[in-house]
Amino acid sequence: MQHTELKVGELARRTGLSVRALHHYDEIGLLKPSAHTASGHRLYTAEDIARLSHILSLKQLGFSLEEIAETLGRADFSALRVVELRLQRAREQLAEQRQLCDRLDSLARLLRAAEPVSADDFLQTIEAMTMFEKYYTPEQLKELEARRQAMGDDAIKEVQAEWPRLIASMREEMEKGTDPASEPVRALATRWRELVRAFTGGNPGMEKSLQTLHQQEPQVAQRQGRDPKLTEYVGRAMACLDAPK
Amino acid sequence: MQHTELKVGELARRTGLSVRALHHYDEIGLLKPSAHTASGHRLYTAEDIARLSHILSLKQLGFSLEEIAETLGRADFSALRVVELRLQRAREQLAEQRQLCDRLDSLARLLRAAEPVSADDFLQTIEAMTMFEKYYTPEQLKELEARRQAMGDDAIKEVQAEWPRLIASMREEMEKGTDPASEPVRALATRWRELVRAFTGGNPGMEKSLQTLHQQEPQVAQRQGRDPKLTEYVGRAMACLDAPK
DNA sequence: GGTACAACCTCACGTCGCGTGAGGTTCAAG
DNA sequence: CTTGAACCTCACGCGACGTGAGGTTGTACC
Incomplete structure (x- = not known):
């Protein structure tokens, strides 16, 4: 009864991701399950799940899948630098969003x-x-x-x-x-x-x-x-x- | 010398768009030049240019090309409602961006x-x-x-x-x-x-x-x-x- | 008239993160 | 042995173009 390995559906249910998303991560090599059943079903080990949780964390910070793969790939990166770069991008986007909201808001008021x-x-x-x-x-x-x-x-x-x-x-x-x-x-x-x-x-x-x-x-x-x-x-x-x- | 009609390159230069973008608008039927030379070169009339300026205005407000086409298509739409819907979307996105920035900022501080x-x-x-x-x-x-x-x-x-x-x-x-x-x-x-x-x-x-x-x-x-x-x-x-x- | 060279044309594939089928196999329960 | 859920592998679609490839047209100069 050692069910430490999960199938895609189970993992999807637990993480809130879609099965397709997990397939996608497999396709692009971001998260390849370390085991398969004889018939080819994906089996995710505890390690895979740990990796996935890292992936989700970085995703939440707005990194692209490619950036995530790169970040997890090498251990020698500067975490602070990565985050600061991402923060800068986020700030720029925030400013744009603000401007857009202002424009729309002014326009709505004029129309009213x-x-x-x-x-x-x-x-x-x-x-x-x-x-x-x-x-x-x-x-x-x-x-x-x-x-x-x-x-x-x-x-x-x-x-x-x-x-x-x-x-x-x-x-x-x-x-x-x-x-x-x-x-x-x-x-x-x-x-x-x-x-x-x-x-x-x-x-x-x-x-x-x-x-x-x-x-x-x-x-x-x-x-x-x-x-x-x-x-x-x-x-x-x-x-x-x-x-x- | 009545050069009222513009070719793509000229129009692109004046609007800051790319030639490819204008081609794209033509492809999807958003802005079809009303004239062509005998050899098939696109010729944009003053009317086309006016339409394009409307397109760019709406684009600036964050509408998708499809929405723009729809909006310009019918004259009976409620401008205020359209803008308010868009504003709502923009506000939601703004809130998300804010949250993202906060997260990244906290993280950066923790790392520092x-x-x-x-x-x-x-x-x-x-x-x-x-x-x-x-x-x-x-x-x-x-x-x-x-x-x-x-x-x-x-x-x-x-x-x-x-x-x-x-x-x-x-x-x-x-x-x-x-x-x-x-x-x-x-x-x-x-x-x-x-x-x-x-x-x-x-x-x-x-x-x-x-x-x-x-x-x-x-x-x-x-x-x-x-x-x-x-x-x-x-x-x-x-x-x-x-x-x- | 010839010869550059810029500007134009039409495909057509790539991007990013999956969604959404299609069509087939495998698993677990009754 | 059947049934239905869960799994598999393609493969296209989205949105707004970018980026060539490969060919034609327009214009200027010799």
Whole structure:
């Protein structure tokens, strides 16, 4: 009754691995059972099981099967170095995961703040985010996020709704040929500046990044119904605001 | 000179993708160029490029190519739901990554505290960690980690060196047949209890977990040179400590 | 027109850690 | 002697391409 040797099924049951996995380990030479029955059934000895437990330990630490084989193969390796290398990799992956979560989280919040969005809006939003990540520093992005949090979803919704109206009004004046220094345009320009300030927080670095974005990626502005002509018109209106009446 | 259409190489260069990747997208039907030259070279139109930019956006959010194809295929999907599902997945993966990093970090610290370790020590340490994670609650693990931090590497080193000596001394007394109530054994038992207390912090929950671990996994104790007989001897010595002289 | 050489094309296999059959043999119990 | 569970050996599939192999096309220069 000396059942010290186990068959695959038994071993699989005890370790939680699949039979196929054990077959695989055998195939790649990671864990070859030291005995077989006459008919070819695998028999795992106590030693094999000990080796397997080492394998599982290393697997839990995220090592690949190849690395595990190598590690168990030679006894002269530096454990600390191996672990530190693996830790470094894990840290990098952790940072990536964090970034991904942040992105998804921001996006989810933006979507919750918006009206039910069309597929096109959705993709536009993602692209806008990508642009942001390209032109703003991580610190600036954090600041923006903080301001968004502080404003709350409803306020964001309002601003998002106001922009198209404001742009449309401005375009109307431009097409009517209204003087940028005139009172109605001054009012629009003032509001325009307020909204931009609300976004940049009056931070000059932030304003610069926003400008760069618009210069390098004109299609972003165009999607919002703005074009170079309108931008120039707004620019003139802003200049008039600064100049005394 | 209307070069609005791009060849693969050009497009690859501009997007940072590989030519092979674009071929792949073509193969699986994710992005089929809308035109070809007479000789079969792929020509990507502005529309194709727009689609590709959508693809890359979604890819950046961690969606699989299949999911991307599906998402771009129908316009009636709920953007928020899709993103929230993806976010959930990402959060789970993040938690796993965190755990992995913690494990590796603890291990690295343990290894730094220890003398240059043999392969066997290394594997034993990992297995001990696995046991710990199995028998202690996450809060208990945190507490242990905090205590380790507070002790510092050198103190840990000392304790790790003292245990084998203490166990050896105790075994010696047992084999000599010394009375567990005798003075030398009382001294050893006192130190034994101190070391255990230093580990458990006097926390009864922690002591219980430790006991469970030793009961369920006797091989852990055995590796340290302890066996049931020694455990029983120590138990008697402890009882004598509590009883008045 | 010829001759490089870069850029393009289409197969087609390799990666990693197994899952999932297919199709056949062996074991243990009734 | 049968039955059903457990075992065996192939061998393909996944996901997102990398990496050649081997051949054609495009472009520049002589």
